[in-house]
Amino acid sequence: MAAMVPGQAGAGEARGHYFQGPPRRKPARAKARAGHVPVAEAPGPPRMSKTIPEGTADAEATPRAGRVALVGRPNVGKSTLLNALLGEPIAIISPHPQTTREVVRGILTVRNAQCVFVDTPGVHAPRTRLGRWMNEAANEAAREADVLVLVAEVPQAKDSARDLRPDPADLKLAAELPSARTVLCLNKVDRIKDKGRLLPLIAAFSRACPFAATVPMSAKREQGVEALLEEVRALLPEQPFLFEPDTLSDQPVRFFVAEFVREQILQQTKQEVPHGVAVVVERFDEGGNIVQIEATVHVARESHKRILVGARGSMMKNIGIAARQRVETMIERRVNLRLWVRVTPGWMENAERLRELGYSPPQRGEPEVAPDR
Numbered sequence: 001m002a003a004m005v006p007g008q009a010g011a012g013e014a015r016g017h018y019f020q021g022p023p024r025r026k027p028a029r030a031k032a033r034a035g036h037v038p039v040a041e042a043p044g045p046p047r048m049s050k051t052i053p054e055g056t057a058d059a060e061a062t063p064r065a066g067r068v069a070l071v072g073r074p075n076v077g078k079s080t081l082l083n084a085l086l087g088e089p090i091a092i093i094s095p096h097p098q099t100t101r102e103v104v105r106g107i108l109t110v111r112n113a114q115c116v117f118v119d120t121p122g123v124h125a126p127r128t129r130l131g132r133w134m135n136e137a138a139n140e141a142a143r144e145a146d147v148l149v150l151v152a153e154v155p156q157a158k159d160s161a162r163d164l165r166p167d168p169a170d171l172k173l174a175a176e177l178p179s180a181r182t183v184l185c186l187n188k189v190d191r192i193k194d195k196g197r198l199l200p201l202i203a204a205f206s207r208a209c210p211f212a213a214t215v216p217m218s219a220k221r222e223q224g225v226e227a228l229l230e231e232v233r234a235l236l237p238e239q240p241f242l243f244e245p246d247t248l249s250d251q252p253v254r255f256f257v258a259e260f261v262r263e264q265i266l267q268q269t270k271q272e273v274p275h276g277v278a279v280v281v282e283r284f285d286e287g288g289n290i291v292q293i294e295a296t297v298h299v300a301r302e303s304h305k306r307i308l309v310g311a312r313g314s315m316m317k318n319i320g321i322a323a324r325q326r327v328e329t330m331i332e333r334r335v336n337l338r339l340w341v342r343v344t345p346g347w348m349e350n351a352e353r354l355r356e357l358g359y360s361p362p363q364r365g366e367p368e369v370a371p372d373r
């Protein structure tokens with residue numbers, strides 16, 4: 001079955017650009033699917049897709065489909081959850097808060113249900129224009145969603161005698177969401193040995209908000225993923241699929257390339273450097289045997305550039321190697337990735353610079369006063 005490229009006329013003509021992808025890896029998708037996973041590349045903005053084997057659709061049942069926003073505070077594990085749900089590591093993850101800056105869409109079609117998961121930036125008290133745009137991107141995704149998953153983390157248990165309590169910021173967020181369509185995902189349950197300690201925490205959450213369901217889970221260990229999928233599926237509206245069933249994401253490969261470079265910077269640098277970095281893919285040429293990619297890494301300060309480049313370019317070299325490997329795994333082709341570092345002072349505050357670096361302004365305009373979260 002040929003992989004379709006969503007939203008593009010004459011996708012079949014792009015057949016020569018489809019590649020064999022890596023074998024499936026993770027549980028939710030793996031249980032539903034068998035065989036190989038082609039990743040598609042097409043002319044114009046490249047996009048990705050996967051193939052579902054024939055015969056998995058339930059012809060009798062009415063299809064369900066919808067947008068499912070994963071929302072929550074920074075660092076609670078939303079992107080880890082997206083990857084666990086999809087069985088593919090498309091979203092970048094790091095121990096730093098505010099890793100995700102723009103929404104990442106990942107599509108999972110299992111039998112007669114299609115979830116268009118939308119991973120969102122963590123809702124936080126913003127200190128820059130970029131931060132305000134990030135919050136608004138999360139709000140917008142929540143407004144447009146059919147189903148919401150509020151991701152909260154089990155708090156670190158310092159005192160084992162005390163009841164675990166919800167973070168007040170989680171309760172504030174919960175109060176703003178449509179509870180009948182919201183599932184609470186209590187992530188990082190692997191942090192506590194005695195699972196009985198979850199009960200008062202769940203009770204406190206339910207007193208504050210009548211969620212449609214609550215699912216304790218560990219996205220990192222891929223525990224509870226199926227249970228969450230079942231709850232989400234039950235809340236999806238009955239309607240035809242929004243994308244071809246074999247679509248993994250409708251975002252272009254270029255977007256993921258920039259994200260994978262940023263992920264390596266987040267992992268290999270410290271303190272304020274990773275937060276001041278933006279990556280723009282300048283060239284994506286897949287015409288030859290090797291895909292040629294060039295990208296510019298923008299940093300806010302000269303001192304950050306020195307750290308990022310490292311002694312005789314060693315830091316950038318390591319970042320480039322790791323990011324290239326990640327891209328090669330995704331598109332199953334050999335890649336030549338060239339990176340440049342450029343100082344672009346104040347890019348996080350300047351709306352024009354932000355647009356140039358690929359960030360989208362809020363659709364409803366910027367709030368006059370930054371939300372206090």
Ligand SMILES: Nc1nc2c(ncn2[C@@H]2O[C@H](COP(=O)(O)OP(=O)(O)OP(=O)(O)O)[C@@H](O)[C@H]2O)c(=O)[nH]1
Nearest residue numbers: 074075076077078079080098099100122218219220
């Ligand atoms: N112990 C534990 N850690 C987890 C779990 N899920 C995610 N993490 C870790 O939590 C950190 C943040 O994960 P992310 O998925 O980047 O969190 P996020 O909510 O997307 O963060 P932002 O993009 O900043 O909003 C990473 O270090 C993850 O490895 C889990 O189930 N258990």
Ligand SMILES: [Mg+2]
Nearest residue numbers: 078079099100
């Ligand atoms: Mg994230």
